[in-house]
Amino acid sequence: MSLNPRLVKESFSVIEPVADKAAAYFYGRLFAENPHLRGMFPPAMDLQRDRLFGALTRIVWSLDSPDGLASYLGQLGRDHRKYGVVAAHYTAVGNALLATARRFAAEVWTAEVEAAWVAAYTVAADLMSKAAEADSEFSPAWWLAEVVDHELRAEDIAVLTLRPNQHLPYTAGQHITVQTPRWPRVWRSYSVANAPREDGVIRLHVRALTGGWVSTSLVRHTRVGDTLMLGPAVGGMVPPGDNVRDVLCVAGGTGLAPLKAIVEDIITSGRRINVHLLYGARTSGELYDLSDLVRMEAAHPWLRVIPVVSDQPFFEGLRGMLPEVMSRFPSWADHEVYLCGPTDMVNETVRRLQEAGVPLSRIHRDTAAEL
Numbered sequence: 129m130s131l132n133p134r135l136v137k138e139s140f141s142v143i144e145p146v147a148d149k150a151a152a153y154f155y156g157r158l159f160a161e162n163p164h165l166r167g168m169f170p171p172a173m174d175l176q177r178d179r180l181f182g183a184l185t186r187i188v189w190s191l192d193s194p195d196g197l198a199s200y201l202g203q204l205g206r207d208h209r210k211y212g213v214v215a216a217h218y219t220a221v222g223n224a225l226l227a228t229a230r231r232f233a234a235e236v237w238t239a240e241v242e243a244a245w246v247a248a249y250t251v252a253a254d255l256m257s258k259a260a261e262a263d264s265e266f267s268p269a270w271w272l273a274e275v276v277d278h279e280l281r282a283e284d285i286a287v288l289t290l291r292p293n294q295h296l297p298y299t300a301g302q303h304i305t306v307q308t309p310r311w312p313r314v315w316r317s318y319s320v321a322n323a324p325r326e327d328g329v330i331r332l333h334v335r336a337l338t339g340g341w342v343s344t345s346l347v348r349h350t351r352v353g354d355t356l357m358l359g360p361a362v363g364g365m366v367p368p369g370d371n372v373r374d375v376l377c378v379a380g381g382t383g384l385a386p387l388k389a390i391v392e393d394i395i396t397s398g399r400r401i402n403v404h405l406l407y408g409a410r411t412s413g414e415l416y417d418l419s420d421l422v423r424m425e426a427a428h429p430w431l432r433v434i435p436v437v438s439d440q441p442f443f444e445g446l447r448g449m450l451p452e453v454m455s456r457f458p459s460w461a462d463h464e465v466y467l468c469g470p471t472d473m474v475n476e477t478v479r480r481l482q483e484a485g486v487p488l489s490r491i492h493r494d495t496a497a498e499l
């Protein structure tokens with residue numbers, strides 16, 4: 129069975145404009161044919177549908193690059209262990225997916241297209257289930273973690289410190305998923321905000337979002353001593369390693385979390401590259417981690433922290449939206465750049481960096497929330 133990425137991409141592009149309907153149909157069909165699977169999913173399926181399409185889009189567009197595909201599907205397979213996914217579930221999902229694709233790409237569907245989808249799904253399911261199986265030999269499907277500190281740093285932003293009940297491996301820049309006892313089966317992604325430490329403690333920066341079940345629960349209803357469930361670490365944004373270039377980090381709001389972990393990783397690595405951290409928030413009160421960053425800056429002369437405020441006219445420091453403020457500096461063309469924050473901020477920053485001559489290979493951004 130050989131892969132034919134072109135046929136899958138072409139037929140998938142017919143489905144993309146009706147993604148919402150297709151995702152609703154997919155889950156309707158999956159649960160109608162396999163009612164026992166419904167209990168594995170959260171009561172409200174809206175975010176789940178977006179995630180499905182996010183993941184499918186990424187898989188379809190990675191079909192041409194085997195390494196990227198294997199790495200992403202390996203993470204996806206390991207992460208799905210926490211839902212209780214076993215090999216038999218892949219057949220049920222494959223059937224529902226094929227039925228969905230056949231229906232929503234009917235205008236271009238042929239026996240060849242069907243064969244291409246079957247081949248692609250077989251490869252994907254195989255990569256996921258093999259990675260999950262290998263992982264199960266040495267790693268739990270999920271972790272319990274005790275909340276050992278909870279600081280409300282702004283009206284709706286908290287910094288939580290968690291101690292997992294056993295070692296949870298990760299690298300700086302990765303994210304984990306969190307489930308609270310209040311919302312069973314609802315998992316949300318958060319970047320780990322510290323580099324790995326000897327004591328295994330993990331910090332999260334959380335903003336309570338309107339209508340955000342987990343974020344509101346973490347910020348407003350979680351206390352020291354509570355227990356949370358954590359999924360495995362995933363994500364491809366990794367620290368600069370042996371690279372000797374100077375680093376620029378652009379952090380919007382709680383997007384600071386993974387970038388702070390990366391800066392901490394540079395500190396613990398002992399390397400002395402220059403690091404500029406542009407840290408932006410709407411108001412000075414929302415620069416919730418500034419005092420800690422200023423302490424880090426004082427201890428490490430090669431680190432420069434630059435606070436930026438966008439929505440407070442009389443703020444005495446740098447004012448403006450992050451992408452525009454970043455462009456006021458002479459040049460970042462020789463830097464390795466790390467970005468995290470609101471999607472529009474990240475996209476606009478990437479656009480400006482490319483315009484200024486920074487190649488995409490040197491721009492690192494996280495794509496959380498896809499798993």
Ligand SMILES: NC(=O)C1=CN([C@@H]2O[C@H](COP(=O)(O)OP(=O)(O)OC[C@H]3O[C@@H](n4cnc5c(N)ncnc54)[C@H](O)[C@@H]3O)[C@@H](O)[C@H]2O)C=CC1
Nearest residue numbers: 380381382383408409410438449450469470472473494496
């Ligand atoms: N691993 C990841 O991918 C993570 C992503 N995030 C994301 O970061 C975001 C943080 O949100 P908030 O704290 O509410 O930030 P925010 O909305 O308060 O924005 C912070 C700053 O980003 C810039 N900005 C915001 N919108 C912009 C736009 N449309 N164009 C240009 N610049 C803009 C401004 O300088 C603003 O002061 C969330 O969307 C969250 O999902 C957060 C943590 C980790």
